[in-house]
Amino acid sequence: MWIDRFFEHQTRRAAQRTGRRSVLATLGKAMVGTMALPVLPFDRSAHAAGAHGSKAGKAAGPQAQDETACDYWKYCAVDGFLCSCCGGSSTTCPPGTEPSRVSWVGTCHNPADGRDYMVSYNDCCGKTTCGRCECNTNERERPGYRLGVHNDVNWCMSNDSTMFHCTTSIILGVQE
Ligand code: ABN
Numbered sequence: 001m002w003i004d005r006f007f008e009h010q011t012r013r014a015a016q017r018t019g020r021r022s023v024l025a026t027l028g029k030a031m032v033g034t035m036a037l038p039v040l041p042f043d044r045s046a047h048a049a050g051a052h053g054s055k056a057g058k059a060a061g062p063q064a065q066d067e068t069a070c071d072y073w074k075y076c077a078v079d080g081f082l083c084s085c086c087g088g089s090s091t092t093c094p095p096g097t098e099p100s101r102v103s104w105v106g107t108c109h110n111p112a113d114g115r116d117y118m119v120s121y122n123d124c125c126g127k128t129t130c131g132r133c134e135c136n137t138n139e140r141e142r143p144g145y146r147l148g149v150h151n152d153v154n155w156c157m158s159n160d161s162t163m164f165h166c167t168t169s170i171i172l173g174v175q176e
Contacts, residue, residue, distance in 0.1 A: 067082075067084040067089065067090045068082060068084050068085050068133055070082075070133070070135035070136075070137060072090070073108055073109065073110050073111060073112075074090070074108050074110070074117065074119050074169045074171060075090075075108075075135055075137055075169055076106060076107075076108035076109070076119075076137050076139040077104070077106025077107070077108065077119065077121065077137060077138060077139045077140060077141060077151065078106075078121055078135045078136075078137050078138075078167055078169060079104070079121070079135075079136050079137075079138055079141070079151045079152055079167070080121070080123060080134070080135070080164070080166060080167030081129065081130040081131060081132055081133055081134050081135075081165075081166040081167060082132070082133035082135060082166060082167065083124055083130075083165075083166040083167060083168045084133070085130070085132040085133035085166075086124075086130035086132055086133075086165065086166040088124065088166065088168065089168075090168060090169050091168055091169070091170050092168065093124035093165075093166075093168060094124060094127070094130075094165065094166065096126060096127055097124035097125055097126040097127050097165045097166075098124065098125055098126055098159065098161075099122045099123075099124060099125070099168065100122045100123040100124070100125055100155035100156050100157075100158070100159055101158045101159055102155050102157070102158055103120045103121055103122040103123070103155050104120075104121045104151050104153065104155065105118060105119065105120050105121070105172070106118075106119050106121065106139065106140065106141075106151075107119070107140065107175070108139070115174050115175060116174070116175040117171050117172075117173070117174050117175070118171070118172040118173045118174075118175070119169050119170065119171055119172065120169075120170045120172050121151075121155075121167050121168070121169055121170075122155060122167070122168050122170060123154065123155040123156050123164050123165070123166070123167050123168075124164075124165045124166050124167070124168060125155075125156035125159040125161050125162065125163060125164060125165065126156075126159070126160075126161040126163055126165065127163060127165040128163055128165065129164060129165060129166075130165050130166040138151055
């Protein structure tokens with residue numbers, strides 16, 4: 001009878017749509033879709049620029065600065081081995097050394113905020129030369145016959161131990 005066939009057909013269709021196999025098929029599709037998501041082409045160019053150390057990436061913020069690289073902006077007028085490569089940091093002397101009592105002062109431009117900063121380059125004294133990360137950026141430095149603006153000097157000269165180990169870069173102030 002046609003009415004029997006009609007209800008049988010409708011019942012089978014409902015069972016196909018809501019049955020165990022249908023639920024498993026839907027779950028399977030969702031899982032395959034989720035696995036494919038990470039390979040879709042997201043734009044990761046910003047991360048790539050930072051990873052390769054491009055100038056744009058470095059200017060983006062302080063977190064992009066490498067304290068052990070000569071091109072860190074506050075090392076613009078340094079002459080010496082970076083203390084950040086010698087067991088200290090860019091502002092602290094390594095254990096067993098002490099800051100020089102006198103220093104060379106430079107002015108460096110910070111590209112992150114567009115301002116100029118006065119930086120004191122204090123040598124750390126009391127151990128033999130560190131020998132790592134030598135930087136000679138020397139911006140605005142002048143030859144030795146103009147002593148007041150000459151940088152190639154052992155600033156440990158007035159410490160108890162005159163042995164030069166490495167150089168720190170301490171920000172003294174910002175130009176108003
Ligand atoms: N200011 C660093 C340094 C130390 C000894 C000699 C030259 C430069």
